[in-house]
Amino acid sequence: MVGWLQIQLSLKMNVMDKVLPQQMESNWPEWFEHLKASWPSQAYSSESTQLNIQPECEAWLAEHQSDEIYRIVWINGVLNVSCSSWPVLNELDQVITTLPSYCMRSNEQTAWLKAYLEERSGWVQWLPNRAESLLNISDGICIDLLRPLDRPLHLIHWVDESIPSNHMTLQHMIRLGEGVSLDLCQWSVGSNPVSAEFNVDSHICLAEKAHLNISTIQQLPEGVTLRGLETMCLDAHAQCQATYWGMGASCFEQHTDIRLRGLHSHYALRELIDLNGTQCQHHHVHVHHQAESTDSQQTFCVLGQDRSKGQVLSRVIVDEGAFNIDSKQSARGMLLSPGAQIEVSPELEIYADAVQCQHGASVGALDADALRYLTARGISLDQAQQLLIQALIRNVLPDQPNSKMHALMMKYYEFDEV
Template sequence: MNAVAGAAGFSHRFEGLRSRLPGAKLPWLDALRGEAAESFGAQGFPTRRVEAWKYTDLNPLGHVSFDEPLTLLDGGVTLPPAIAPRVVFVDGRFREDLSDHPGARSLARHLPELEGRLGVLAQPAREPMAGLNTMLFEDGLLLEIGEGVDGGVMELLSYATACERPQAFHPRHLIRLAPGASLTLIETATGAARARYLHNPVYEIEVAEGARLTHGRLQQEAREAWHLSTVYARVAAGGVYDNFTLNAGGKLARNEIHTALTGARAQCHMNGAQLLVDGQHADTTTALDHAAPDCSSRQTYKTVLSGKSRGVFQGKILVRQAAQKTDGYQMNQALLLSPDAEIDSKPQLEIYADDVKCSHGATVGELDADQLFYLRARGIPESEAKAMLVEAFLQEAVESVAEETLRGALARAVDGWWRAEAAA
């Protein structure tokens, strides 16, 4: 059965595993999975005829047959150094032995408690990849920060091991910050150099009244990996959701973020950088739902492309009629370092309230020849001069990251990308 490729392969797997998946005996969860399987079975992987997937083609995935990851229970992996107390998932499975954060809990072990919470935000019928995740998730992070508690900094490491055949995993992360709580969560998604895998995580995030979540995501998957992630966040009155996503690894990556501001004065920052080398495709798709008055949102995305790489940015801001006094801003900018690189950018505003401030912009450019000459005329070698200009281009997005651990991790990631790029 494993030989069946693409979407059909996953549907077959679901049929075979259905009764053995975590929580199979919970009727509400089995029904949730069943519905997701039905819609995924009917749609398959989205094609480019679907508007939301116009610029990102998943067709190559349809020719790969993915295996279920082998369950590794101990040893055998060398993980990247920790940047904070961490929760570790290897090939999509929670590894208690490698985790040292006291709040680390496996979703799979607590499923009976999650009726009415899991699946509330995700839209499997609308987002096929969330459908695939709902159908097949086996584990994920379950995290709750209590009322008024400062949860500090936590790292979520997702690591993929190398396997002879491609493997797929679909972790489901459920995060809730109670009123007034705060947390910095930094996810690192990476894998062994030659690993080939599909990492398809779904996040469901609740930020309650006055709570604040800083969510950093460093997508640095192995070079032959596919990373397709979908984040759903809901922010209540006075809450803040701060997302920074670095999209730098993998062969094909898409980070899709759906944020709904549902209480007055909620705030959302969605920033990010995409750093691409030859042969990579990266897509950042955001959907921001302003559903309450006096909310503000800021989005700044920067893409740097070299070689024959392709970047995509799609950003939609919806301002509902109730969302008076909305203050929305969105900017996406691309820097093309090569004539073979391509960027597609699609900002979208949909406004039903009449008293709002909403702006967006997009730019595409190359390194400025005058700036480069100026630096070189001061004795700075060409590669270093280019690095300075690329860093300057990214600065606006990077400086939006106030939290130090995240900022440091991000700086190292940018530096690593540039060294790899200079060596190419």
């Protein structure tokens, strides 16, 4: 609670610094009620992070409901521009981070945002305020988007030895208004090995007909423990296309809870986990079909090298009365070293009739016959293995071939398309 009060003060200072013209069109209390109703109370708490966002949110909102409303707010941030040799970040042409405050509810504000972004094309790095705390850092972003954003939004979580903390917590709240579309790219990255614990909690609500494309790349350095909690609610006809690519962190644990509560809402997840060394990753995904005619599709690909361990537990739950459901789960694990371990487990929990739920899982080494065939055609063993890995990864490439993430994955895994 103390930490959150500090955040409020910081926010007010930012508001004073960079005032943007605002309209008093608040529906924060409704939004909060909306969120609160859709989030399970247990989702707020995590033993590892001691997070309990609900009372803090409530207090904050109660205090601010009569004030000017700032729809997207970075808290505690300072702006830094720097260069790095980090291969993924090098690919970004622009990054939004540490915006003290801005709003996209009027044309004037949208124009300001566009100008801001154009001015800051290139390198922008986020670092937490060093004066805040030496042991724990809390931060977060609230996005309440009521109009479409005409370019992707990039959020960077940067971890390196310059952070004077061994415990960082980020709390994100995102809502897309009715019919609003957003491309959101989240990057959790770092450069040098560092011993740190990094927690990211995201709570997302999509109103009717909203459309969210969310790409997440996690390439944190060795020594980082990352814990993530993501809850998402989708109203009628809302759609979410999620792509996740995880490569780094010594230990990563993610819980994802998806609620398809509106008619014809749709959720799709494509996930690639690429492990080596002694890395371990656990991803637990629950997709809850609460309304009729909803559909979901989950595709997982786990690559394990050395002595790494990967686990994907995916569960689809269909409520009683949720008819006409279409759900697909596919999980493939590829063991690239004898010491690697992968567990993939798609599960179904169905309480309704007239549903279509498919699930499949397999774990194994590279196909020896295919390798033999490819080498017989003059392709080296390394290149043959690369081709077979690419074949697997192709299943989880983002839907949008023009997206930054698609391009990065193609480059990183050396796809050579004719």
